[in-house]
Amino acid sequence: MTVDLVVVGGGQAAFSLVAKLRSLGDSRSITILTAENVAPYQRPPLSKKYLLGEMEFDRLQMRPDAWYGEQAIDLRLSTFVEEINLAARSVRIQDGCCLNYNKLVLATGATPRRLPAAIGGDLDNVFVMRDKRDADQLAAAFQPGARALVIGGGYIGLEAAAVARHKGLEVTLIEMADRILKRVASSQTADAMRAIHESHGVAIRESTGLRRLIGEGGKLVGAELADGTVIDLDLAIVGIGVTANTELAQAAGLTVTDGIVVDSMTRTSDPDVHAIGDCASLPWQNTMIRLESVQNAVDQAEALAAILAGSDKAYEPKPWFWSDQYDVKLQIAGLNVGFDETFVRQGVRPGSQSIWYFRENRFVAVDAINDAKAYVTGKKLLDSNMPLNRSILEDPTRDLKELLA
Template structure:
């Protein structure tokens, strides 16, 4: 194909798609439409090293500016796709320009859910962290002795709690569900991660929701919780999940279901349009899921690039994730949704532990806390479709490598 590829989005999936195409010697014209003012950059360090000012934005860039010109990639910053005409195969941009495409890739990502203004979500001092501008605004607020409230006990909220505590703030995490990480991890993993935060002085309140935020002169000063308590706060970080950016696809008549529905080849209900990354709903083990991870964004985008370049290999997700909290690294292989049993295995080093997930006797995921060997072993077992001997797995004296024999 020689017609223009237009990529809506300037994040990890967008960059991975274009970089892989060029690596495959595909020379078709490419235009990236990026909503941010910055060239594409890594997002995971935003809530960690970048927020702590241990890493600058220049180190987060995937490639410096000259790379785009050298690879004949037209990138338009601070611009979005405002309209899509599938019949004419054109997109209208936010600056009024119109582009024709032969292939369109939707890598529009997701948007953090915010607290509604009706409960104080618009007060000064209330933050989400999705891009570097969000992180810049929050960084100046992380001053020792201040009181931070984290709304949401998922990975984003817990990473924010770890950074705030590291900076010397008093930190309270509230989670409306019965336990933190309830949507994404087992009860065993939730307990282990909860203990990590509590041991570092974080007040973790599970089964506690937010009624409203209270402000003085437009600035948040307190939070009323569902247990009736009023908590004094100096800042609030919101981590209550994200919503897929699928409105453009919806308005154009593509199939959406809390994300843009794609097949195994990344194609939407329009064969000229593909979707990838956080915005895409893809088939996985007889389910339709949305994988919110860097790994999936990159792997799926590279698989679509290979397809566009003439390949015919479908994308088979092999999920893995990670989360850095304090000096703890949580590595996850597989997808634990629908597990009916877990096994907790102590690691060989102090503080290392892993949680193994099973469904109907088959290994489906592993969570490894400061236990790289458990992570690597679990990942290899999952990739080869093997389930380890249960008795051997239960015995911490048995080397995990033997399970791969």
């Protein structure tokens, strides 16, 4: 059996690709192969409103199950791809069946890093947060008064800590680096987010590593920190980043680095195979990056849909991100890679502020904390490649919209 388009993966990128193709009037045969047992759904609300019990799962689903049949999309759930044969242009799934393809898209996403079993990573009540199964397991463990350890002070860890506190857990967060958000944000952004978490009762311990998790009868009961401190625990949440799912691509002989390497048209080293979303390493400003964001998954998928439908327009990433913690919305436009200077501007609303990043005096990114105007202004400047007038930015009496004049 030959299918015009086989998509491996059932996340945001996979759904956005097929939905856009159908909206463009493309009628090719499409098969989606996903290891999950449910149709594609939104992931960001999983670790927030869904985990808090404020949103039912059916509201997270991209489309009702019937939509896929109506759109002539063959959605195969609980289906694991075991091998890609580039020469035969086929994929083999777990039951031994092979599907031939004309075009193959890898939207395999990423997998949370886990702690080694040697230090207790395999104990019961040690969790990661990525998919519906993770959220359901965490929801059962999130009981008021439970003692939780969050390992990792990036956005994943901070968001998990915020939800745990909201549910009434006692939360300790440890970060091995000398401050939270070390890899992804300035010290000013870290200072602001630390203060917010501490005001909500999270005990944050920086420059603190984990020696081991302690178990009894296979269940987590505590942790020994690198400084010898032992704390009693009921659960732990591991938020130490993710790894791109590249195993299939690498075994097939595609070029793989930190992710599956693609060009500006999303093509891999085999022109009939494309990769999109968290698993893809793509060109951006004379370097290669991997963008772990819903925004990139959607934008890149829709760009590929247009390419498959006949467009010759390359995908140009315009990075933006967001993180919701308590009643704080952190919005980020651009990438601050290699920044050498920052400027902090206070917002109009109490507690709002923005951190503006520069590299060699060129504006490259902004972190906006409860400051939508700063975020929108910064994003427009970056998207249009407009120069930023520092004198306007640094004058608290001037309106940010003047930057766009």
